[in-house]
Amino acid sequence: xxxxxxDLGWRSINKHGEQLCGDRVQIVEPSADSVVxxxxxGLGSGVKANILSTLxxxxxxxxxxxxxxxxxxxxxxxxxxxxxxxxxVAYSTxxxxxxxxxEYAELIQYDNPLVILLRDGKSFDYxxxxxxxxxxxxxxxxxxxxxxxTFITTSDGAIHAGxxxxxxxxxxxxxxxxxxxxMYDKDFTAKxxxxxxxxxxxxxxGYQPGDDTTVSVMKVRQxxxxxxxxxxxxxxxxxxxxxxxxxxxxxxxxxxxxxSSTVVARFLHQTVQPNLGYLDPEIPPTATIKGVDLVTEGxxxxxxxxxxxxxxxxxxxxxxxxxxxxxxxxxxxxxxxEEATDINFYVGRAVNPAHQNPDLPINFSxxxxxxxxxxxxxxEMGKRIKVSYF
Amino acid sequence: xxxxxxxxxxxxLKGSYQIIxxxxxxxxxxxxxxQVSLSAxxxxxxxxxxxxxxxxxxxxxxVSPESFPEIFQKYxxxxxxx
Numbered sequence: 001x002x003x004x005x006x007d008l009g010w011r012s013i014n015k016h017g018e019q020l021c022g023d024r025v026q027i028v029e030p031s032a033d034s035v036v037x038x039x040x041x042g043l044g045s046g047v048k049a050n051i052l053s054t055l056x057x058x059x060x061x062x063x064x065x066x067x068x069x070x071x072x073x074x075x076x077x078x079x080x081x082x083x084x085x086x087x088x089v090a091y092s093t094x095x096x097x098x099x100x101x102x103e104y105a106e107l108i109q110y111d112n113p114l115v116i117l118l119r120d121g122k123s124f125d126y127x128x129x130x131x132x133x134x135x136x137x138x139x140x141x142x143x144x145x146x147x148x149x150t151f152i153t154t155s156d157g158a159i160h161a162g163x164x165x166x167x168x169x170x171x172x173x174x175x176x177x178x179x180x181x182x183m184y185d186k187d188f189t190a191k192x193x194x195x196x197x198x199x200x201x202x203x204x205x206g207y208q209p210g211d212d213t214t215v216s217v218m219k220v221r222q223x224x225x226x227x228x229x230x231x232x233x234x235x236x237x238x239x240x241x242x243x244x245x246x247x248x249x250x251x252x253x254x255x256x257x258x259x260s261s262t263v264v265a266r267f268l269h270q271t272v273q274p275n276l277g278y279l280d281p282e283i284p285p286t287a288t289i290k291g292v293d294l295v296t297e298g299x300x301x302x303x304x305x306x307x308x309x310x311x312x313x314x315x316x317x318x319x320x321x322x323x324x325x326x327x328x329x330x331x332x333x334x335x336x337x338e339e340a341t342d343i344n345f346y347v348g349r350a351v352n353p354a355h356q357n358p359d360l361p362i363n364f365s366x367x368x369x370x371x372x373x374x375x376x377x378x379x380e381m382g383k384r385i386k387v388s389y390f
Numbered sequence: 391x392x393x394x395x396x397x398x399x400x401x402x403l404k405g406s407y408q409i410i411x412x413x414x415x416x417x418x419x420x421x422x423x424x425q426v427s428l429s430a431x432x433x434x435x436x437x438x439x440x441x442x443x444x445x446x447x448x449x450x451x452x453v454s455p456e457s458f459p460e461i462f463q464k465y466x467x468x469x470x471x472x
Contacts, residue, residue, distance in 0.1 A: 258398040258433030274397060274430035284402040285430050299399050354400060354437030362399050
């Protein structure tokens with residue numbers, strides 16, 4: 001076993017004027033240490049393409065998840081999928097990436113643009129074996145994984161971006177490689193890298209994509225733990241126990257809430273030094289306690305983190321705000337969304353009597369609901385979440 | 391003299407940001423930035439009557455943009471100018 005894990009993020013845009021996307025990404029985790037990503041691109045666009053790609057990706061991911069060999073899955077697809085009546089060609093093209101134990105990746109590629117592998121930020125030319133399955137040429141590879149390996153899978157909408165508009169022949173795979181080598185930063189998440197490439201394609205299309213376009217990124221990284229405490233325990237006698245456990249955990253420590261930070265400062269024999277800078281008028285300033293990586297206000301800050309989390313899971317629009325700003329919510333967002341793979345929440349259930357005022361939108365039940373929703377969103381990002389209540 | 395403005399959740403919602411800005415401006419206009427140190431404070435424990443400020447050891451609650459000039463005069467300007 002190693003301490004690596006896979007960070008996976010993808011985004012699609014629809015062909016201009018279409019309601020449905022003809023590309024489909026399916027992700028399955030057959031076991032704790034293996035993950036399978038299937039990107040299928042249905043022929044044509046709209047409803048038909050959507051059905052074809054859904055069918056293809058769903059069949060493959062279901063079969064792979066029940067431990068059938070990739071060859072078997074491909075054979076089944078080749079035998080079962082309908083042939084398009086108009087064009088007399090079949091179904092949908094696809095790429096399968098299966099990562100096992102974070103040690104090696106198996107790639108099966110059928111007619112999608114070839115997967116780009118960036119190793120330490122530079123394009124790495126991996127070996128491919130051509131095979132015939134059901135009369136179709138399929139490329140197969142097996143690659144030993146290294147930390148920071150970044151697999152970029154796209155539908156052909158990506159390499160066609162800009163045809164006849166800003167570029168004569170679209171931008172080729174080489175141009176995408178050049179672009180991604182230039183944009184690469186080892187701290188970017190898979191989702192961020194996917195967003196960067198997709199936004200560029202969309203721009204080349206003049207924001208009217210001529211084809212469904214999808215970018216899926218899988219990135220091999222180290223596991224990293226972050227711990228977040230919010231609220232003092234309901235019984236003050238548990239202060240020592242809760243904080244003892246919290247500070248015994250490896251990784252960064254975030255403390256949210258005014259009362260919590262007072263309790264923490266007492267525990268650490270330190271003082272809370274609030275910072276005066278209101279960097280965002282809507283988010284209360286942060287504070288400093290020696291021995292804690294970040295101290296923020298509670299409910300209002302977490303509420304903003306939750307809205308950033310929801311945006312990250314959708315179109316990632318708010319990235320331009322939280323990715324660099326120094327207010328409490330942006331800092332927490334970077335630590336939880338980008339740095340962390342494993343997050344431990346320490347949630348105290350003390351009720352702040354002063355907040356149980358009907359005029360204030362920050363009462364106890366709202367705090368608990370915010371924590372629940374945030375945990376849910378972080379799970380959807382693929383993080384491992386543990387919540388302990390006190 | 392030390393002046394603290396509470397930036398806890400409740401006071402924040404009642405306008406700590408505005409009070410800090412007003413306080414900064416008032417201190418500058420009266421050339422008091424050398425004599426009065428302004429900082430933020432996490433919850434002063436008077437959440438129901440925010441915005442709370444603390445001048446040295448005295449907590450003053452219910453500070454709003456309307457009541458600010460009077461409070462500034464009474465608790466900061468007069469004591470400092472002696």
